[in-house]
Amino acid sequence: MARGLILLFLCSTASALSLTSTGSTLLLNEISYYIPASPFIVLPSPSLSESAPSAGGLTPVTVIAASSNASFSTVDQIIKILGSDDVWTEDFLQTILLQGPSSPSGPYSNSSIKTVALPSNGSSTLPPGPYFATPSGALYQPYKLYSDFAGAFTQSLVPASNGTFAPLPAAIAGIQAPAVGVPSRLYYTKTPEKPLAGVRVGIKDIYDVAGVKTSDGNRAWYGLYPPAIANAVPVQRLVDAGAIIVGKLKTSQFANGEVATADWVDYHSPFNPRGDGYQDPSSSSSGPGAAEGSYPWLDLTLGSDTGGSIRGPSQVQGLFGNRPSHGLVDLTGVMPLAPQLDTAGFLTRDPIIWAAAAKVLYGGLSFYSKYPKKLYAIGFPASADSDSDGVLLDTLSRIEAYLSIKATTLNLTALWAANKPAGVMASLSTFLNLTYPILISKEQTRLVRDPFYAAYRAAHDGRHPFVDPTPLARWAFGDGYPESALTDAINNKTAFQNWYSENVSRNDSTTCSDSLVLYSGFGDPVYRNEYLDPPTAPTGFSTGRVSVFAEVPDFVVPVGQAAYNSTITLHEEFLPVTIDIMAAKGCDGLIFNLVQDLVSAGIAKVPLTGQTIAGGEILMRRWD
Incomplete structure (x- = not known):
């Protein structure tokens, strides 16, 4: 009798089992x-x-x-x-x-x-x-498995059913780092309808991907919300064009600027492959930058830029990257920082794929082939006192020769002082000092933080979720100002945008923009093993904020590299040197054409993966 009960129990248990192969x-x-x-x-x-x-x-x-x-x-x-x-x-x-x-x-x-x-x-x-x-x-x-030794991915993905995706259920035996799977490019043929067929793309983890959870760089957020039911609009456009989505990439938390390693708590900052391997990868598109700089099997990454989140990682890893004209693509399904400033763009090593992807993402770009007759330069050195200064000055000289234009030094502070908007008395730095932190803190508090806190408390008996120090500092800054400060920030941003379009880069029927603006971004090494002061609100105005407030395109272009003495390796290493190119709003196609021409002329450099933009084995890489 007892034996019969045992058999009955086993049969009952077996009938409830569900076995599904995951490959x-x-x-x-x-x-x-x-x-x-x-x-x-x-x-x-x-x-x-x-x-x-x-x-x-x-x-x-x-x-x-x-x-x-x-x-x-x-x-x-x-x-x-x-x-x-x-x-x-x-x-x-x-x-x-x-x-x-x-x-x-x-x-x-x-x-x-x-x-x-x-x-x-x-x-x-x-x-x-x-x-x-x-x-x-x-x-x-089959999917070939590669090691994510740079720690750039939050999840690697494979197609599931009905246009959705699922986490890759595979690993490389004996390898500590997660695996990323890629299908053969031989399976895909590019067509006018599928111009990105076979192009492998990584997606910043603030974009919804159907069937997959979004983390926004926060573990509590990832655990609280269900998988996305639809792709974000930018992701869907890439998929419709034949792109192969291979995974989601790390973002600094809620796309706020964090510095490795001090500010990253929930997730570990990815590793910048350049130089000594312990340089900050910049943010917030940290994963997209680290992945593109590290992995030859990855063609393109989709990032976002609100205050520099594509341009920073592109600069420090020597990649092509673009903050587009604001408003070129619907950002439904993308976590907001400030809708008035948020943009979607790419980081890549391949300028041809870059332009093709831009046509897909933005649509309707006009690729002007005639270039403006005015060229402005901001922040270029007066003399070649260092390797980086020499690269920058040589690049500027070669661009001047290519365009047959002599660059004029542009001092925005002086230009503003001489020709302020009507009714404005403040200097440029004072006028825009609080504009960026007010916009991002007030808007993200309303759109992200408050709904998140309420939902988490409801699900966890009134408990509060963990948030990294940087978003907390920024949100707290915004809490200290009345709602009228947001209106003032929007008005100041609009005033600068109008002033810039009238005094610096105007739209032109022949060349799209009547001027091009160049600025340089090479800085000192930023080590990820140094102790930092606590984060604060990102006040102030800089050249990198011009495109943010003026809504103009701002493209990063690698032009060389410069030596530095590493405190990690105690050896001379090399970091990328880049320039940024800006034009009038809506003139993204003009810059894409110019970049292609600068590459053909040998002025812009097509970077490789590795220790330098010329290649080389990555130092200090995780064992794989």
Whole structure:
């Protein structure tokens, strides 16, 4: 009787179980791959049973389109054409699946490589590239696993169902850092409808991604709210254009500016790969900057810029980055800092992908090819007293020669003093001193903090969530001012915007903007192992705030590197040197064209990943 009860209990328990495969991982000659749970396709009569030895029933194979048969007359030609892909390797040549109506011909058909002719289904073509196959004909598209040794990601993602995403259920054996999975670029073909097909993109973790939780850099926020039900508008535009979303990237908390390592509490700041490996990655698009500077397998990252959050990481890691003209893209589904200032932009090493992604994200950009006849320079050194000064002056000289314009030094403070807006008596620095901190603190308190606190208390018996020191300091600053201060800040911002558009960069029917403004951003090293004073509100006015208040495009362009003596390595290291280019509002396409031309002229540098923008092994990287 007792035995019968035990069996009944076991049967009852078993009937309640739910088993769902999340895929598997395997090693192919020491390279880690993630295999999805569902096959990409199941082929009819595949004749794969005699394939090479398999792992768990899976055999590596390569699919080649029949139309390419003439190009693949030798194995060497196959390797030459497919070998540039980082997911495909020669190990996938165990079997060639030739998609087409006839049997293959050529020397490789008589080699040790097994060749299988796949009949055309008459309607679609199987994407070429690497697959894992079962004897029954199921083909799986693998994801190559890479180590996030820079600590840039909050979650790596893979597609789920109905256009949603899910966390990657895989890791690299023996590696401490999380894994990020990427599919082969061979699967994707760019078209006018899909100009970003196969482009791998990382998303700053303030953007909603369907099926995935958003953290905003705060653990309590991540735990409180459910997964997003839809992509943020900027993310959806990238997906619709064929971009491959590989993961979400770290942000400083609630997109407020934090300095590594002191200000980061909930999440550890990513590692800037440049120089000695212990430089601050800047913020708030810290993860996007660190990832782009570290990983050659990542093409593009989506960040946001309210007060410098794209431009700072781009400058310190030597990347192309843009704060666009304000209002170019709807930010529904994106955590706000201050709607009057928030923008969505990119960080990347590739200026071609950068421009293509901008066309997708912003739409309707006019790519002017004639350049303005006025060139202003802000903050450039008077003489080459250091390596960085020399790079900056040489770059300015070469841009002047390229545009056939002599730059004029622009002193905004003096220009404002000589031509203030009507009714304004204050100096520029006084007039705008509190504008930025009032806007971000008052708006984020209303839109983020107060609803968050109320929801957390309701869910946790009146408890208060943890928040990092920097957002708390900024929110407290705003609490000390009446609501009328927000109105004053908006009015001051608008007054500066109008003044700037009348006195510095005007719109022009021929060149879009009647002037270009250049400024330099190379600074002293900022070490992540130094003790800092407590954070305060970001008061004051600087050149980096011009585009913030004037709503004009502001693009970071890498132009070289400069030496410094590291207190970490006790050795000479190198950090990037960049310039920023600004134009009138709405003239983003003008700057994109100019950057392409500066790259072609060798003035702007296309950076590599690594210790320097010229490459090199990253120092102090986490073991992977």
